[in-house]
Amino acid sequence: MDMSKAIKALKLALPEVEFAMEGTQEHQTLNRGFFQSALQSDIVPACIVRPRSKSDISTFVKTIRPFVVADEAAFAIVGGGRQPAPGCSNIQDGITLNLGLLRGIQIDIENGVVSIAAGETWGPVFDKLVEIGLGCSGSRSSKGGIGGLALSGGLSIFSSREGFICDDVLNYEIVLGSGEIVNANSNENADLWKALRGGGNNFGVVTRYDMRTFKQGPFWGGALYYFSPSFPGQVEALVHELQKPDATADTHLMMSLGYTAMFGPEAVGMNQMYYTQEVEKPPVLDVFTSVEPQIGGLNTMRMMNLAEASREQAGDIPPNQRSAYMNLHVKADVATLVTGGEIWKAALEPVKDCEGLICSYTLQPYARSQLQASAKKGGNSLGLDPSSPIVSVAFLMYWNSKSDDEKILGTFKSALEKMRAEASSKGQLINFVYMNYSFNFQDPIASYGAENKKHLQGVSRKFDPEGIFQKGVPGGWKLFA
DSSP states (O other), rough: OOOHHHHHHHHHHHHTSSSTTTTTTHHHHHHHHHHHHHHTTTTTSSSEEEEOHHHHHHHHHHHHHHHHHHTTTOEEEEOOOOOSSTSSOOOTSSEEEEEEEEEEEETTTTTTTEEEEETBBBHHHHHHHHHTTEEEEESSTTTTSSSHHHHTTOOOOOOHHHGGGGEEEEEEEEETTOOOOEESSSSSSHHHHHHTTTTTSSOEEHHHEEEEEOOOEEEEEEEEEEGGGGGHHHHHHHHHHHHHHTOSSHHHHHHHHEEEGGGGGSEEEEEEEEOSSSSSSOOGGGGHSSSSSTTOOOOOOEOOHHHHHHHHTTTTTTTBEEEEEEEEESOOOHHHHHHHHHHHHHGGGGGTTTTTOOOEEEEEOOOOOHHHOOOOOOOSSSOOOOOOOEEEEEEEESSSSGHHHHHHHHHHHHHHHHHHHHHHHHOOOOOOOOGGGGGTTTHHHTTHHHHHHHHHHHHHHHHHOOOTTTTTSSSSSSSOO
16 A cells, blocks of 8 residues: 555645654664563654644544545554554554653643653653642553543552553544544543443554543552562462452552563562551461562562652563563463463463563452442443452563564463463453553453443444545454454
């Protein structure tokens, strides 16, 4: 597809906007430097467009629209560039709409709202909120972008109490396929509002997110590492806590088996945990903080604020390495989660020699309180039953060499499918795939259930009847696939 006519028209319509053309140093720097994963920056668009305002984006959409309709243009939309699935926010030989210059954070203390421009990352948002004793549902990493989480579900330190990140989006300001700028909230375009809560990039270009804020002081949290024979006992403690009828909504727990050659030839256990009240060493976390034997010098548990917590997690993300995520969900069952860890460890063996390999088998529970909070806040598109807790199982991988792509991706895909089959045979599989941890072979939209998918398709037909964000934005997970 030749983009030259569309690019020429865009340049004429947007004379003040930055265009970085393929072959220029600016293009190379932007494409290489913006994405977390090299699987994304290996993709080379013909042009990168950097709007500064919602009116720029409206003009962009109005201008490119006839070319999309005529099958003469396609584009991608990138906010923070954290999602590693190839092509979800970049496009080979197409036009990448980079939202990185859309900046601005406004706090309305009286109404409990923080308005965040689509090009921001969570670190500056948290810095401003912490200064005035507030918090909001947002990425656990300060480097995370806004849209990838607020449009796909999103997990935060406060998820057990507040629900998914998308559940705390009170209003989306969005440019539709017509170029019209509208708001989507519980009172205005409510069907679009619910669809955007998990529907990804399928409906338009979101330019601003208005998020609910809440009072939030310092809290207890951090991470610790231990030797892997203790992992099954920690899984048992995790499931026990999840299944308590009076389980607290103030904990956020993540539990992993992880491998890096720096730690030696075997996988190690890691607990990342937070108790979101201002209580030092809360008893509810004792079973997770007292695990033995621990790896000395790596315990970061302490009182911290939201900004500090997010910076600590951001430090774990390798810059511009090759990376991939894939996931499934199961019931809170000890045997299923322990068996999954064994399947993952077996898969790890043949890829340990891959240069720079860092990978994990990561468990992230969705407490009953989290799923109930989602329902109370107007619902979302994810289709999850709030009656019982479930556990997200994510395979996270980072490595150095393109020559290892097939080996690593194929090995862990096979392991994931083996765990899926095992869980399904025991009646423990939950048919849900979380978009933000999905790889290209997965279909999160279908996993929301037939009724939710039908609703999403209906909203798309209503607000984007020409399918500008279906055929014109082919990356990500589409509604009519």
